[in-house]
Amino acid sequence: MRVHNFSSGPAMLPFEVLEAAASELSDWRGSGMSVLEVSHRGKDFVACAAEAEALLREVMGIGDNYKVLFLQGGASGQFDAIPFNLTAAGDRVDFLNTGQWSAKAISAAKRQGLEVSVLADQADSKYTDTPAAGSFEVHPDAAYLHYTPNETIGGVEFGYIPESGSVPLVADMSSTILSRPIDVNRYGLIYAGAQKNMGPSGLCVVIVREDLLDKARPNTPSVWNYAAMAAADSMLNTPPTFGVYLLGKILQWVKDAGGLTAMADRNRAKAEALYGFIDASGYYSNPVATDSRSWMNVPFRQAKDELDKTFVAEATAAGLTNLAGHRSVGGMRASIYNAMPLEGVQALIDFMTDFERRNG
């Protein structure tokens, strides 16, 4: 029996995609081989990867002046790879710090010898909001401005795209990519681990504007060298083939469902239902400022903290899994990515209502 899985990542995938993958896992397209067993340089897989890239370009509206790369090492790998590719040691870079993932990206930038300016530090508000638009000023000599549009742990999401003038804007979109339309042209570089809205863990998508390809340090690891990887169609080394294959299937599912506009409608409806319920409740609460609430990750608390374990255990028994909050934060968290249907959120609300009735 299929459960409603609120995991923050690796996360729920569309069931149709899982069933399609299962049905052809031991014989892909009548080849007598699994997609796991074919050479990445064979024409079948090369076509599969090209199709995934074409779908991503179509669904997100990515212009020809951007390269799309399929890399390994996750967004955490990119925390180091971005300084290698876009800076020289000693360069200035600007950051907005809105949570634990921003903070890790900042640590890596420092480790790679950069002069980091944190233009807005929401640690001051315990990571419960985003800086107001226009409240910070980018250094004109910064190599880039980095921010995290959605913080998976805090459940904090930007309601706007920061203005960075001529300074390239760099975004870790791991937990928000494909959840709504975005204007790719505002960005110099977008990167995202696949394991929330795009597929399995182990694949990292990088979308980089071509004018940023000529800045890599001489000692940039080749598997993270954007220019070299772009020239090799992301096959300088063996790519994570199964992840690329699944990404293609998920993008087709997004497209068939109506694309990113439809995803946004669906995600807004789920978020409004859950936040609306929490706000109307005297028992549950969400700490995030109204204009900064994430559509993807909804942390919440109940009035009686001591019942958290009971809540999670009973929810699991009711087919609502992975609701424990991040270990650094506690409480509960419902991650409601693209693949989570509105019925899943409704089932959660029904459970929360019943739990409050019994314990409130």
Place this chain on the structure above:
Amino acid sequence: MRVHNFSSGPAMLPFEVLEAAASELSDWRGSGMSVLEVSHRGKDFVACAAEAEALLREVMGIGDNYKVLFLQGGASGQFDAIPFNLTAAGDRVDFLNTGQWSAKAISAAKRQGLEVSVLADQADSKYTDTPAAGSFEVHPDAAYLHYTPNETIGGVEFGYIPESGSVPLVADMSSTILSRPIDVNRYGLIYAGAQKNMGPSGLCVVIVREDLLDKARPNTPSVWNYAAMAAADSMLNTPPTFGVYLLGKILQWVKDAGGLTAMADRNRAKAEALYGFIDASGYYSNPVATDSRSWMNVPFRQAKDELDKTFVAEATAAGLTNLAGHRSVGGMRASIYNAMPLEGVQALIDFMTDFERRNG
């Protein structure tokens, strides 16, 4: 219909493993979730990863003084990661160069500021042999001696473990790991991309002796920092969960089949059959010195080069796939990893016999 797949990697996997994975891909262990969808920090996946590590330790005989890491970025990523972890810029490192993969590792070591000494350069013999044991001397001040026990492209394999004295021995075992017993204690560090004998692409296994964990440069990328990853059970960031899961299944298959001794028997029999046929033929040839022939990758040529495309096309039609040689070498190559049964090699020999009869 299942074919005999001679791909060099990603490569053939045991069919039982594929079928087992397919059967539970949309519902893992009755959880109502796919293994692709579960949190890497959940108890089910943590147990799955621990089981894979325990099996690897058992099958390979890895002592407690070694850490086992599940990383991303492939062996090509390790070409850069090893210098970051084991050296300071300017250190001396020794290499044996036996093919294109050795050469790439050498390039990366130079890129990371190391003083590289190539103790034996088999480019001189067009990568058709290995240096004789005892024919080179390791520098006592070298940070490590690096070699490639099996070169996937040239089909050249060491018949012995190089003597490095007190200097740590580092080996890229991507295409030979699990193919026969090895004495892990002779090594400081073993690394291997999974996509030949261990599973899908996107997972890289690193086996590192504990005394080598304290040497990382301050700017080592965290996802490749051996000490940090060892302390976090390879979960400093999200691991490639599906790869780890499949690795566990494949290791169980190896164990059930009799472990590495049984794999060695099986692989020796396949290699002897194929090389024996080639050597007895006046039509086919293999360029590699007898004592350096790979059990895993068998490049070969036919007397009439102009028939290569015909050979590959007809073989494919006969259910023998991915036999084209590496693009840099030409000719043909049969990769016969653990999952390839003797019957597959026999079918190839039968086809080669018939092809020669018709064209020789």
